[in-house]
Amino acid sequence: MNIIGIYRFYADGFKSMTTGRILWLIILLKLFVMFFIIKLFFFPSFLKDKTTEEKQDYVGNELIIRASDSYEK
CATH class of the missing domain: 1.20.5 (Single alpha-helices involved in coiled-coils or other helix-helix interfaces)
Structure with a gap:
């Protein structure tokens, strides 16, 4: 077919x-x-007004915080 x-x-x-x-x-x-x-x-886009570097820093920090929180549990 x-x-x-x-x-x-x-x-x-x-x-x-x-x-x-x-x-x-x-x-x-x-x-x-x-x-x-x-x-x-x-789900508003709160990263809309940030520069590329600020977005990268924010996402990197969130990943580190969440990884360390899940590691501690």
Whole structure:
């Protein structure tokens, strides 16, 4: 089976869907909410205003702190 045959198989399957289209729409809507909306409110980019050196220092220090914390436990 070649790539064109695989594409036609899935294209025909999606064309004949009725309930599946609604379910795919719900899945895509949930993914949009999870990855874009929630990220904006709960995971702000606090490194945005820092220079490259400041970012490197911050990440390096966090890795050292977390590694030493997990080593102590």
